[in-house]
Amino acid sequence: MRYDLDFCNSFDKTLLFWIERFVRNKLTTLSNSNVNDKDKLASIIQSLVKGTNSIDELKVLVKEARNIGLSGINTYFNPLLKLYKFLKNLGLASMKEIDEELLSDFLASETSGLSDATKKNHRIALLALFSYIDKQNENLDGNSYLFKIELKNWGGLRGNSGSKLPAYMNKEEINKFLYAIDTFEFSSETIYRNRLIIKMIIYTGIRVSEILNLKIKDIYKEEDIYILQVKGKGNKPRVAMIKSKIIEIDLQNWLSQRLCNNDLLVCNKKGNRLTQAYVSRIVEQILISAGIRKEKNGAHMLRHSFATLLYQKHHDLILVQEALGHADINTSRIYTHFDKDRLRATTNLMN
Structure with a gap:
C-alpha cells in the first residue's frame, strides 16, 4: 500500500x-x-x-x-x-x-x-x-514525488570511506589483557560465562554477534582443539579453532550451571541472548583494570587485535581473510598497515 x-x-x-x-x-x-x-x-x-x-x-x-x-x-x-x-x-x-x-x-x-x-x-x-x-509515496493522481537523493558530492569522507585504521592491542598489551581476564572480579554467576566469551573472541577473532548466536551443537572437541562452526555475515559458514586448554575450565564450569533457551551456548540470567553492548562493557572494564586505553574499547577491538597479530606472525593475507570470514580480501588488507617489520625497510631508503 x-x-x-x-x-x-x-x-x-x-x-x-x-x-x-x-x-x-x-x-x-x-x-x-x-x-x-x-x-x-x-x-x-x-x-x-x-x-x-x-x-x-x-x-x-x-x-x-x-x-x-x-x-x-x-x-x-x-x-x-x-x-x-x-x-x-x-x-x-x-x-x-x-x-x-x-x-x-x-x-x-x-x-x-x-x-x-x-x-x-x-x-x-x-x-x-x-x-x-x-x-x-503516491498522490491522488497516482504519481509519486521523487527525492532522487544521491549525496555523491558530500565532502565529509576523507578519501576512501571507511579507511581509518582500527584500534588494536600490541603483543604486550594482549598479554596484559589475557592476564586481566583471569584476575578480574566477576560475580559467581557470570565469571565462567564471561571469561569464556572474551577468550573465544580474542583467541579466534570471531565477531561478538557470532559467539552470541553460537549453539551448543556448534562447538565440539577434536583431540586438543575445540572447533567452532560459526555463521558469519549473510549466514556464511566458517570454522574457527581454539586450543582446549585455554577454555576447558571455563567452558565446563559454565556448562554445569548454564540454563539457556534455544540451545544457545551462552545466555543471560533469563536464558535469552546476551546483547553486544553487554559484552563490550565487559571488555572495557577488563581493559581499564589492565591499564589499557584505546580510541575504541569495545569488543570488536579484540577482533582487530587478533587479526593484526595473526598477520604480523604469518604474513598470510588469505589466512587472515579465512579466519575473519571476510568476503573480500581487500577488507583484510587493512591489517598489512600494521606490519612494522616490512615498513622498517623504508627507513633505509636514503642511506
Whole structure:
C-alpha cells in the first residue's frame, strides 16, 4: 500500500511515519537467521503496523529487535534518529522541503569527528530511507514525488570511506589483557560465562554477534582443539579453532550451571541472548583494570587485535581473510598497515 507523501497534518508525525515504515521494511528484509525469539519479532512488527506515538517509542522497538538478533537494524536507525531530531528543530512544513543540500548540512553537522566508516553508514541510511519513500509515496493522481537523493558530492569522507585504521592491542598489551581476564572480579554467576566469551573472541577473532548466536551443537572437541562452526555475515559458514586448554575450565564450569533457551551456548540470567553492548562493557572494564586505553574499547577491538597479530606472525593475507570470514580480501588488507617489520625497510631508503 502506498501513502501520500505528507501523510499527516504534522511534519513531525509524517517524518516519524516514514521512518517507522522504513524500519518495518528493514525488519522484514534483513536476515533473520540469528533471531532467537520469533514471537517477539512478530510482536514488534505488529506494533509497527499499528504505529508508534513518538520517536522514543520507535527507539524502544528497535532496541528490542536488536536484542533478539537483528543487530543490523541499528546501522539504519541510529542515523535516522539523529535526522529526525535535526529536521524537527528546523520547523519544516512539508517533506518536500527536504532536499540534497539539507541532507548534506545534516551530515556535515551530525557526523563531525566520526570515523569514515560511521559517516558512510549515515549516508547509506539516508539513501536507503529516501529511496524507500520514492517507491512508497503516491498522490491522488497516482504519481509519486521523487527525492532522487544521491549525496555523491558530500565532502565529509576523507578519501576512501571507511579507511581509518582500527584500534588494536600490541603483543604486550594482549598479554596484559589475557592476564586481566583471569584476575578480574566477576560475580559467581557470570565469571565462567564471561571469561569464556572474551577468550573465544580474542583467541579466534570471531565477531561478538557470532559467539552470541553460537549453539551448543556448534562447538565440539577434536583431540586438543575445540572447533567452532560459526555463521558469519549473510549466514556464511566458517570454522574457527581454539586450543582446549585455554577454555576447558571455563567452558565446563559454565556448562554445569548454564540454563539457556534455544540451545544457545551462552545466555543471560533469563536464558535469552546476551546483547553486544553487554559484552563490550565487559571488555572495557577488563581493559581499564589492565591499564589499557584505546580510541575504541569495545569488543570488536579484540577482533582487530587478533587479526593484526595473526598477520604480523604469518604474513598470510588469505589466512587472515579465512579466519575473519571476510568476503573480500581487500577488507583484510587493512591489517598489512600494521606490519612494522616490512615498513622498517623504508627507513633505509636514503642511506
